[in-house]
Every structure is written in C-alpha cells, then in structure tokens.
Amino acid sequence: MGKFTDRIVLILNILGAAAMLMAYLAPAVNPARMFLPALFGLAYPYLLMLHLAFICFWLIRLKKEILISIIVVLLGWNHLNNLVPINFRTSEIPVNSSQDRFLKALSYNVRGFDIYQWSKEPEAKKEIFKFLETQEPQLVCFQEYFTSPKTGQTHTYISNQLKYLPFNAVYYTADPANRSGFGIATFCKYPILKKSRIPFNSSFNAAMYTDILFRSDTIRIFNIHLQSIKFQEDNYAFMDTARLKYNNEQMKGIRAIGSRLKTAFTMRAEQAQIIANYIKDSPHPVVVMGDFNDTPQSYAYRKIKKGLNDSFRKSGRGFGNTYAGEFPSFRIDYIMYGPPLLSSEFLRIKTDHSDHYPISTHLFIPTESSIE
Numbered sequence: 001m002g003k004f005t006d007r008i009v010l011i012l013n014i015l016g017a018a019a020m021l022m023a024y025l026a027p028a029v030n031p032a033r034m035f036l037p038a039l040f041g042l043a044y045p046y047l048l049m050l051h052l053a054f055i056c057f058w059l060i061r062l063k064k065e066i067l068i069s070i071i072v073v074l075l076g077w078n079h080l081n082n083l084v085p086i087n088f089r090t091s092e093i094p095v096n097s098s099q100d101r102f103l104k105a106l107s108y109n110v111r112g113f114d115i116y117q118w119s120k121e122p123e124a125k126k127e128i129f130k131f132l133e134t135q136e137p138q139l140v141c142f143q144e145y146f147t148s149p150k151t152g153q154t155h156t157y158i159s160n161q162l163k164y165l166p167f168n169a170v171y172y173t174a175d176p177a178n179r180s181g182f183g184i185a186t187f188c189k190y191p192i193l194k195k196s197r198i199p200f201n202s203s204f205n206a207a208m209y210t211d212i213l214f215r216s217d218t219i220r221i222f223n224i225h226l227q228s229i230k231f232q233e234d235n236y237a238f239m240d241t242a243r244l245k246y247n248n249e250q251m252k253g254i255r256a257i258g259s260r261l262k263t264a265f266t267m268r269a270e271q272a273q274i275i276a277n278y279i280k281d282s283p284h285p286v287v288v289m290g291d292f293n294d295t296p297q298s299y300a301y302r303k304i305k306k307g308l309n310d311s312f313r314k315s316g317r318g319f320g321n322t323y324a325g326e327f328p329s330f331r332i333d334y335i336m337y338g339p340p341l342l343s344s345e346f347l348r349i350k351t352d353h354s355d356h357y358p359i360s361t362h363l364f365i366p367t368e369s370s371i372e
Contacts, residue, residue, distance in 0.1 A: 023043065035262045035266075106139070107140075107141045108132075110144055112182065135360060145182065146182050209223070219286075287337045312348075322359060
C-alpha cells in the first residue's frame with residue numbers, strides 16, 4: 001500500500017466523518033424541516049463500524065490520520081452508549097430493597113398474535129402466551145394487538161389466556177366502534193384507575209395512557225406505537241435485488257423508499273411531540289413502553305425521552321436490537337421511566353413468534369413518601 005491508497009482512504013475517512021456528524025444532528029433536527037440528518041441517524045450503527053475499520057487501517061499504517069475517526073467517535077460518546085451501554089452493574093436499585101416495591105414490565109409488538117401466520121409457525125399464538133406466562137410479568141404493553149370475532153381471537157379469549165393480569169385497557173385503531181381489529185392493549189396485575197387515548201394522525205398506529213394503582217401509589221403507563229414505515233412488497237423486493245445501475249427504474253425505487261422514510265420520520269416527529277406534552281403534564285410518575293419504530297439516533301426518541309431514563313441504557317448490556325423483520329435490525333422498542341423510579345435487569349428476549357423481540361425490565365417504585 002502506498003501514498004495513493006492512503007490518499008483515497010483519507011478522502012473516504014473525511015467523507016465518513018462528515019456523515020457521522022450529520023448523524024449526530026438527527027436527534028436535534030425535526031425531520032419535517034430537514035430530512036437528511038434523520039437518514040444519516042438511521043445509518044449510525046453502520047457509520048460507526050465504518051469508522052472502526054478506518055481506525056484499524058490507520059493503526060496498521062501507524063498514521064496520525066487515525067485521530068480523525070477516534071475524535072469523531074468520541075464526540076458521539078452519548079450516542080454510542082445508546083447503542084451499546086457500558087454498565088458494570090445491571091441494576092441501579094439499592095441492595096436489599098423491598099421486593100414488594102418491584103414491578104416487572106414487559107413490552108411486546110405481537111404482530112396480531114401471528115393471526116395471519118406470518119411466522120409460518122402453526123403454534124405461534126400458543127407459544128406467545130406460553131412465553132408470557134413463563135416471564136411472569138406484572139405489566140404488559142402490547143402493540144399490534146388484534147382481535148376478531150370471525151377468527152375466534154376475541155378480547156375475551158386473550159384475557160382468558162392472561163388471567164394472571166386481570167386488569168386491561170384496549171384501544172382499537174381500525175374498528176374502535178366494534179372493538180375489533182388492530183390496536184394497542186395494556187394488561188396489568190394491578191387495578192386500572194383511568195385510561196385515555198392520545199389522539200394523533202394515523203389510521204393504524206396509536207397511543208394511550210393508563211393510570212394503575214400500585215400498592216397505594218398511582219403510576220401513569222404510556223403504551224405507544226408510533227408511525228410505521230409501511231414498506232410494500234415491491235419496496236422489499238427492490239432492496240433485495242438493488243444494484244447501482246442508476247437507470248430510471250432504480251431511481252424510481254430509491255425515490256419510493258425515500259418518500260416512505262420521509263413521511264414516517266415526519267409523522268413520528270409530530271406524534272412524539274404530542275406524547276411528550278402528555279408526559280410533561282402527567283401528575284403521576286411515568287412509565288413509557290412501546291414500539292417507536294425509530295432508533296435512539298432519532299428526533300422522536302429524543303423528544304419522548306426528555307426527562308426520562310431509558311431502561312436499556314440504565315440496566316442493559318450488549319446490543320439491544322429489537323426488530324427481527326425484513327428491514328435491517330435496529331433497537332426500536334423501549335421501556336422508559338421518570339423519577340423517582342429505578343430499573344434493573346433489562347432484557348431483550350429472542351423469540352421467533354413476531355417481527356419484534358419482547359423487552360422487559362424490573363422497575364422499582366420507592367415508598368409512598370418518596371413519590372409525593
């Protein structure tokens with residue numbers, strides 16, 4: 001390798017640094033105003049791997065240019081911790097804390113309990129309920145909850161499978177009048193005092209909050225499912241077969257995907273602002289659970305997380321990617337909480353029954369005197 005190779009790699013390194021800085025802007029820039037940072041934010045994990053490759057290259061070459069990527073990566077230390085948290089302990093809860101102040105929370109996009117057999121597993125629905133029972137959660141937030149009298153998968157049927165969580169609240173997006181179709185649902189071991197839909201512009205996605213009575217404290221639980229990208233079969237087919245030919249057909253495919261991404265980013269930003277306002281106005285301690293359809297390197301994540309803790313960052317380890325579908329895997333499902341709550345033992349549980357992995361954590365709710 002000679003000077004020519006070094007020059008080429010240096011140019012690529014500088015371009016990669018510019019792309020990384022653009023990704024760092026993504027959480028701060030509303031995609032409705034400028035879409036490009038959101039796109040680079042989505043690519044952040046891959047940009048990080050690119051810079052690690054540059055670091056290895058310059059290390060082998062013993063060149064000072066190694067500082068470019070080192071500095072760029074360190075500038076995004078907070079973003080790096082969103083991707084791979086550095087936790088020496090998986091609990092922020094004091095030792096010997098009272099066990100009756102713990103609440104095990106689980107969030108799961110169940111994709112309709114596989115009603116249309118997307119997973120190709122005949123027993124997927126039964127396996128989901130069996131899995132949930134073994135987890136012994138006290139609070140579950142479902143996204144893409146689905147019921148239909150025609151299929152026999154009614155709300156009563158599902159409630160009977162979850163008898164250990166006797167209290168529930170459901171909001172249907174497709175057919176709320178007949179209480180059927182897709183929606184979101186919150187099931188809880190503890191009484192639900194109040195529930196309310198959070199209105200935003202979407203025919204499929206939704207958000208709601210429920211106030212639960214935990215011991216003698218009221219906790220507000222937000223269950224949210226933000227705007228999906230809604231790729232069509234032809235979009236997936238294009239991504240599977242795309243080659244850089246720059247012909248009219250390929251440019252048409254690129255524009256179609258870009259348009260769907262831009263629409264979804266913009267709608268999620270709007271929805272996140274609405275939810276953030278509800279969180280800010282909550283008179284009770286807050287837990288936020290759900291499928292954001294967006295990464296930690298996004299405007300929507302930053303808006304909702306303001307003033308809250310991300311349980312993966314506080315008590316998780318490793319890579320927490322939660323999407324298991326055809327699109328590249330990202331962390332898009334979250335459990336967040338506000339003060340004075342604490343968390344321990346965040347888990348991303350790999351199961352094959354949906355296109356999302358369920359996530360869980362143990363929340364610690366201090367005594368009544370510290371909540372007031």
